Amino acid sequence: VCTSRFWFNYRHVANTLSVYRSVKRLGIPDSHIVLMLADDMACNPRNPKPATVFSHKNMELNVYGDDVEVDYRSYEVTVENFLRVLTGRIPPSTPRSKRLLSDDRSNILIYMTGHGGNGFLKFQDSEEITNVELADAFEQMWQKRRYNELLFIIDTCQGASMYERFYSPNIMALASSQVGEDSLSHQPDLGIGVHLMDRYTFYVLEFLEEIHPASQTNMNDLFQVCPKSLCVSTPGHRTDLFQRDPQNVLITDFFGSVRKVEITTETISLDRNVAAFESKFPEEEFATEPLKYAEQLPVAQIIHQKPKQKDWHPPGGFILGLWALIIMVFFKTYGIKHMKHVF
Amino acid sequence: AAPVQVQLVVPIAVVFGPGSVPGDLPRPLPFRDVQEMEISVNLRTSVTSHYEMLYRSTTAQEEAALAAATAREADAALHPLQDATLGSLTMYVVPETSSLLPQGINVYVGKHRSALVRAGGSLAALQAQLREVTQVMSFTASSIAAALSDRVPDGQLSPNARRYLKSSLGYEITFSLLNPDPKSHTVDWDIEGAVNRYVKPVLDKLSLVANFSVDSQILYYAVLGVTPRYDKESSSFLLSAHSLPHVINPVEARLGSSAASLYPVLNFLLYVPERSHSPLYIQDKDGAPVSTNAFHSPRWGGIMVYNVEAPASPQASLPLHVDVDVARVMEVFLAQLRLLFGLSREELSPEFLLESPGNEGLADWELDHLLWAHTVENIATVSTTLTSLAQLLDKIGNIVIKDDVASEVYRAVASVQSAVAKLAMGHLHSAFQASKEAVTSSERAFFDPSLLHLLYFPDDQKFAIYIPLFLPMAVPILLSLAKIVRETRQRKKEPTKMD
Numbered sequence: 001v002c003t004s005r006f007w008f009n010y011r012h013v014a015n016t017l018s019v020y021r022s023v024k025r026l027g028i029p030d031s032h033i034v035l036m037l038a039d040d041m042a043c044n045p046r047n048p049k050p051a052t053v054f055s056h057k058n059m060e061l062n063v064y065g066d067d068v069e070v071d072y073r074s075y076e077v078t079v080e081n082f083l084r085v086l087t088g089r090i091p092p093s094t095p096r097s098k099r100l101l102s103d104d105r106s107n108i109l110i111y112m113t114g115h116g117g118n119g120f121l122k123f124q125d126s127e128e129i130t131n132v133e134l135a136d137a138f139e140q141m142w143q144k145r146r147y148n149e150l151l152f153i154i155d156t157c158q159g160a161s162m163y164e165r166f167y168s169p170n171i172m173a174l175a176s177s178q179v180g181e182d183s184l185s186h187q188p189d190l191g192i193g194v195h196l197m198d199r200y201t202f203y204v205l206e207f208l209e210e211i212h213p214a215s216q217t218n219m220n221d222l223f224q225v226c227p228k229s230l231c232v233s234t235p236g237h238r239t240d241l242f243q244r245d246p247q248n249v250l251i252t253d254f255f256g257s258v259r260k261v262e263i264t265t266e267t268i269s270l271d272r273n274v275a276a277f278e279s280k281f282p283e284e285e286f287a288t289e290p291l292k293y294a295e296q297l298p299v300a301q302i303i304h305q306k307p308k309q310k311d312w313h314p315p316g317g318f319i320l321g322l323w324a325l326i327i328m329v330f331f332k333t334y335g336i337k338h339m340k341h342v343f
Numbered sequence: 344a345a346p347v348q349v350q351l352v353v354p355i356a357v358v359f360g361p362g363s364v365p366g367d368l369p370r371p372l373p374f375r376d377v378q379e380m381e382i383s384v385n386l387r388t389s390v391t392s393h394y395e396m397l398y399r400s401t402t403a404q405e406e407a408a409l410a411a412a413t414a415r416e417a418d419a420a421l422h423p424l425q426d427a428t429l430g431s432l433t434m435y436v437v438p439e440t441s442s443l444l445p446q447g448i449n450v451y452v453g454k455h456r457s458a459l460v461r462a463g464g465s466l467a468a469l470q471a472q473l474r475e476v477t478q479v480m481s482f483t484a485s486s487i488a489a490a491l492s493d494r495v496p497d498g499q500l501s502p503n504a505r506r507y508l509k510s511s512l513g514y515e516i517t518f519s520l521l522n523p524d525p526k527s528h529t530v531d532w533d534i535e536g537a538v539n540r541y542v543k544p545v546l547d548k549l550s551l552v553a554n555f556s557v558d559s560q561i562l563y564y565a566v567l568g569v570t571p572r573y574d575k576e577s578s579s580f581l582l583s584a585h586s587l588p589h590v591i592n593p594v595e596a597r598l599g600s601s602a603a604s605l606y607p608v609l610n611f612l613l614y615v616p617e618r619s620h621s622p623l624y625i626q627d628k629d630g631a632p633v634s635t636n637a638f639h640s641p642r643w644g645g646i647m648v649y650n651v652e653a654p655a656s657p658q659a660s661l662p663l664h665v666d667v668d669v670a671r672v673m674e675v676f677l678a679q680l681r682l683l684f685g686l687s688r689e690e691l692s693p694e695f696l697l698e699s700p701g702n703e704g705l706a707d708w709e710l711d712h713l714l715w716a717h718t719v720e721n722i723a724t725v726s727t728t729l730t731s732l733a734q735l736l737d738k739i740g741n742i743v744i745k746d747d748v749a750s751e752v753y754r755a756v757a758s759v760q761s762a763v764a765k766l767a768m769g770h771l772h773s774a775f776q777a778s779k780e781a782v783t784s785s786e787r788a789f790f791d792p793s794l795l796h797l798l799y800f801p802d803d804q805k806f807a808i809y810i811p812l813f814l815p816m817a818v819p820i821l822l823s824l825a826k827i828v829r830e831t832r833q834r835k836k837e838p839t840k841m842d
Binding site: 027029084087103136264271333 | 492493509541568584587588589591592593595596604605625627633634635637638639640641642643645647670673674675677678679681682687688699700701702704727728731734735738789790791792793794795820823824826827
């Protein structure tokens with residue numbers, strides 16, 4: 001998830017797309033990735049190289065290409081949509097690619113980047129998500145067993161505050177900086193004119209470049225990435241909610257997709273000489289006439305509807321009490337004799 | 344997870360053929376008996392199995408049927424005489440010396456809901472045997488544990504349990520033909536015919552469990568992610584067992600799935616290797632080639648490698664035309680489908696003989712097996728969902744529950760109570776339907792888009808919004824109140840002073 005927009009936040013989009021690329025390279029298909037981006041970099045009028053988003057100085061690596069599938073773009077990246085994706089409370093018309101269809105055996109990786117503060121993360125410069133809301137969303141996911149294990153990585157200023165409030169089991173969290181510290185960006189590119197990546201993500205990606213689908217590197221190595229000397233901020237991590245020892249957790253458990261496979265040793269025997277099957281439950285054919293559009297949408301009914309009478313409720317206690325107080329004070333201060341002027 | 348106590352009642356009729364009645368019966372036939380066993384999954388979840396056994400002797404028609412030559416004929420003849428309701432079982436006890444069962448076989452399980460058991464002497468030995476047969480044909484402790492796998496403490500699940508496909512209202516089955524080398528092979532497969540002839544009967548039988556939709560597609564230039572090794576001894580290419588997990592991912596990116604449905608997808612892939620990598624065999628852990636040349640991944644699907652025979656003459660013109668033998672392919676795919684659903688026949692003791700279900704794909708008792716597991720799983724899921732919904736409402740006091748959400752919750756509660764009651768009476772079919780309704784209603788209530796907790800003010804935000812509004816307004820009011828209080832007190836004091 002990239003939570004910023006505007007040209008000067010180029011590095012957040014580049015961060016997110018680079019992580020997206022690594023994860024795809026290690027085997028996770030697009031159908032299992034939900035990518036939320038403001039997506040206003042590649043075609044931004046200020047981009048000197050249109051249709052590209054670079055993640056290294058000297059324009060080495062274009063992370064925006066033909067097969068980037070953005071699921072939530074531009075103004076769809078809101079706190080509400082993000083929480084809806086996590087908890088699954090999505091309107092029924094949402095397509096499959098915009099949903100998180102995970103079950104109790106899925107390991108989920110969540111990577112968020114943007115601008116943040118102590119206890120919140122800013123979404124698109126207009127709203128925030130607090131660490132309490134995020135922790136509650138994860139608890140909702142746990143209640144419905146929507147994950148087996150969850151790895152949460154956040155690259156923002158004061159990122160560690162975002163994972164302070166988690167209380168659901170099987171969550172491991174990494175952040176690029178502690179509370180009170182800022183996460184810094186890595187390199188400006190003089191050709192494009194903005195910073196291209198953040199330091200923490202840059203070093204994480206260097207680390208991931210050495211991982212291939214069969215590698216046995218574990219989480220402890222990921223925790224060592226980007227020490228203070230390189231990163232200026234102190235990356236933090238939280239593993240107390242996680243049941244397994246991080247030593248035994250493979251990077252590919254979250255970043256790649258290695259499935260359990262069994263050899264098929266049983267077969268069934270089929271009788272080859274069988275005619276086409278008559279189903280016991282034939283599908284019923286309903287004779288349908290093609291509907292005209294006007295008949296499907298009762299426009300006439302909608303236009304001429306009378307406004308629904310809302311039930312009138314007497315004002316509630318708080319408002320009543322407040323008004324009583326104001327009126328009492330008014331008349332006490334100015335005297336009862338003024339009442340006759342009112343009536 | 345919410346506490347779940349379920350009683351599963353299996354009505355069993357034990358029919359003694361002539362010469363098979365054990366000597367130590369407590370009462371003369373016919374009589375009833377009940378055997379109970381508790382399967383405790385964790386501290387708050389327990390499933391009690393309750394076998395209601397009716398012991399009786401054979402009727403004349405059954406005796407005639409049991410006089411058949413082979414067990415299979417006897418089973419076919421006995422089928423119309425049985426109680427065919429879902430969940431019930433009938434066991435026919437044949438004398439020890441009977442020739443219906445081959446040597447060394449003590450139990451024959453038919454493809455409906457009956458079994459032939461060889462008498463073992465005493466009633467206790469027979470009952471132990473019957474218990475084992477009943478467990479095979481209905482549910483075992485491990486199949487219940489698999490169904491309730493999210494409640495089982497980690498580390499206690501058998502490998503079979505991890506394979507278990509979660510109960511869902513529907514499944515999408517996709518058959519894909521992968522042709523990485525269209526220049527060399529033009530592959531044709533009559534998938535529609537194969538689906539009609541072989542797959543539809545199986546899905547029809549499973550239609551009681553869920554809705555199935557079947558798609559198929561052909562993908563060109565789709566390669567496996569792993570390069571097979573060339574083995575000089577067998578002059579063939581080999582895929583070793585530990586490279587198989589990496590085969591699936593690059594392919595999966597190319598497999599589409601229907602955008603509209605949310606059901607889990609089961610993919611069955613048929614891979615025709617390139618001419619330069621033919622023939623391709625899959626190696627198991629011991630290095631031996633696998634006879635089916637196929638492997639499957641739990642909750643995902645299966646892949647089979649279909650080798651094309653090299654043309655007789657090396658000058659044969661490319662591309663070669665290949666007509667896939669869909670029957671052989673479907674035998675493997677349907678076996679994989681059974682395994683994905685958890686119906687495995689491999690772990691039985693050797694004295695059991697199981698009748699093959701033929702083109703129907705699964706025996707009636709295997710269907711019951713699925714229904715028992717799914718019903719228990721549905722009931723557990725519903726109770727967890729409703730409990731966590733109640734907890735959510737406790738936490739966020741000012742959530743507004745819409746009327747339709749409330750009615751879904753009521754319906755879910757009523758359905759799950761009915762499901763538990765029906766299970767306690769032994770009606771598996773109606774219990775399963777009730778549990779399916781309960782799951783639908785509870786999921787609809789829990790995942791209703793209006794229940795997003797973000798939409799409701801947390802308390803600290805209430806302070807943050809209302810204080811800047813009301814505090815400045817309240818300052819003159821409070822000051823005036825203070826002035827009023829002071830004046831009243833002064834006026835009260837003055838009359839006394841003036842006097």
